[in-house]
Amino acid sequence: MLLRVRVSLPDRPGGLGQVARALGALGADILQVTVLERETGRAVDDFTVSWPGTVTADEVRDRLSAVPGVRVEGAWPTKDIPGAAPDYDLLMHVASEPSRGIATLVDALPGLCGAEWSLALAGDVVRHASVTAPAVFALSEPPPLRAATRAADDLRLMLLPVATHGLHVVVARAEGPHFHRAELERAARIVAVVSKLSPVLPTPISEVGR
Incomplete structure (x- = not known):
């Protein structure tokens, strides 16, 4: 294993x-x-x-x-494949289909960050969720204006604002340690690049609850 x-x-x-x-x-x-x-x-x-x-x-x-x-x-x-370049694969997928950029990002982040799931929140509405993520999720405190880590129940969270889209991307780890600041900085850079490549859509990224 x-x-x-x-x-x-x-x-x-x-x-x-x-x-x-x-x-x-x-x-x-x-x-x-x-x-x-x-x-x-x-x-x-x-x-x-x-x-x-x-x-x-x-x-x-x-x-x-x-x-x-x-x-x-x-x-x-972990599902990490040493020697692979998942960051580049993600950006290639986003560049080839930018209208699905945020959804592609949410689907890819668990593997990139050694986490269990991720989702995109607009207020308390789940706009897109990766496999195994909850269909309904709410933060106990207002989301931060900058990328930050937070603990919630038995979860370790990264909260990544996507200001251009009015969203917060939540990445959750149930096993393992809290996210290190190096992990947070890397994830925040990836989110920033994807947000630049992805157009702002007037409709939800995906249906709530997948």
Whole structure:
């Protein structure tokens, strides 16, 4: 199975190799490493690993936490394909059919962000929702004017305004850690580009509830 494992570790020579060796000793095949943060003497890295058989997030956390100085911030299943370029694929689809740009964006964001679902909200109305997203969804607080993260019940949310379209795109993660600011910044840039490519439509992007 494919997992994303987010690890905070000392930012010093050999630190990354120490985690890699620990993962290898546990039977994991490291497919990709993404550096999210390096500051105040620590680094936060996302490892995409192939793990033989079935392993729970708790098992991964317990095993890696035994490495001195390492904190496991999350481990969750992923559909990421290391080496692929989903950002470019999304933009190509939007450029070829701009009238469906926001809908295409909403459908693609869960895979791009290691999340479960996403949807486009106009007020409390769901304009478009990805597979497994709820047909009805309301924010407990007014949406922010800038891209932001928020927690709601058992969900970790990214809230991404699309001012030109009068929408907020919501991306939800039920498993794994809160969205890192690097993830938020990347998603916000993608939304900004798609909003530029997509015309503002006078009718709903799609029927409510798909």
